[in-house]
Amino acid sequence: MNKEELKNIFRIQESLKVIGYNDIIRISKEILQYCSDEQISIDSVLERLKTQEPWEYIRGKVEFYGNDFYVNKHTLIPRLETENLVDLAISLCKKNNYSRIIDIGTGSGCIIISIAKTIPTDQGVEFLATDISTEALKIAKRNTKRNLVEGKIRFLQTNLLKNIDLTDNTLYVANLPYIPSSMYRNLDRSVLEYEPQIALEGGENGLFFYEELLKQLSSAKEGIASTLVIEIEPSTLPQMHKLLQEYKHEVLKDFRGLDRFVLIHLS
Ligand SMILES: C[S@@+](CC[C@H](N)C(=O)[O-])C[C@H]1O[C@@H](n2cnc3c(N)ncnc32)[C@H](O)[C@@H]1O
Numbered sequence: 001m002n003k004e005e006l007k008n009i010f011r012i013q014e015s016l017k018v019i020g021y022n023d024i025i026r027i028s029k030e031i032l033q034y035c036s037d038e039q040i041s042i043d044s045v046l047e048r049l050k051t052q053e054p055w056e057y058i059r060g061k062v063e064f065y066g067n068d069f070y071v072n073k074h075t076l077i078p079r080l081e082t083e084n085l086v087d088l089a090i091s092l093c094k095k096n097n098y099s100r101i102i103d104i105g106t107g108s109g110c111i112i113i114s115i116a117k118t119i120p121t122d123q124g125v126e127f128l129a130t131d132i133s134t135e136a137l138k139i140a141k142r143n144t145k146r147n148l149v150e151g152k153i154r155f156l157q158t159n160l161l162k163n164i165d166l167t168d169n170t171l172y173v174a175n176l177p178y179i180p181s182s183m184y185r186n187l188d189r190s191v192l193e194y195e196p197q198i199a200l201e202g203g204e205n206g207l208f209f210y211e212e213l214l215k216q217l218s219s220a221k222e223g224i225a226s227t228l229v230i231e232i233e234p235s236t237l238p239q240m241h242k243l244l245q246e247y248k249h250e251v252l253k254d255f256r257g258l259d260r261f262v263l264i265h266l267s
Pocket of ligand 1: 079105110111158160176
């Protein structure tokens, strides 16, 4: 790094500290590189960061599960704990011979694409992903190209699983909006002003979308033998247990030790 770059890195890091970023060494290097690649002034990026706009949206991409994904204001910025959900789904796929994997509320497509990348095409598994947002689905499709799985995943704009034929032997993976409304209203400005509400707020108790999903799954077919694995807000676990009282289910923790995932046996 030359003298000029060192001066700039220092300036970026000082601003990031004031804004309240944690991972300032990595991000400052990314900003320097981005500004040089895109021929953009550092000051213009710092100005946007000062308004709490997330760096991921300014840059237009994020790393998830070791791969790069495009993101924009229509897609949630994938969270670190969701990588644990991908691990969980992949380990379930290794133990069971699912004929289909369906990601419900795919957003940037980070979950289904990360899973699809690990499962060879010749295994004959069908990959499907849904979202209510057409704009999010556009990004998810671009991400299949970026991650070399174009054509391997079918995307559908629908309400959860509506219009999808529910058959046995499917792994359903869902990271649906799960933040209770009162909690949502108190989130940071960077989330409230920049990330899509439709991707985060899960109604009064945070379970609205999971309640709907379970209704769709149970009304579609009696006795389907499949698995559903979901990401939740840990504080909603007691209500989640109530919602799932008819189902055999188990709770799994994220890397922070929080009750973040529920594995549900649908039969
Ligand atoms: C928490 S985000 C998860 C995005 C991505 N799967 C991830 O893990 O980063 C929830 C996603 O569900 C989508 N969504 C909200 N309501 C929906 C519905 N009724 N049917 C399908 N998708 C929905 C949102 O558009 C958003 O992309």
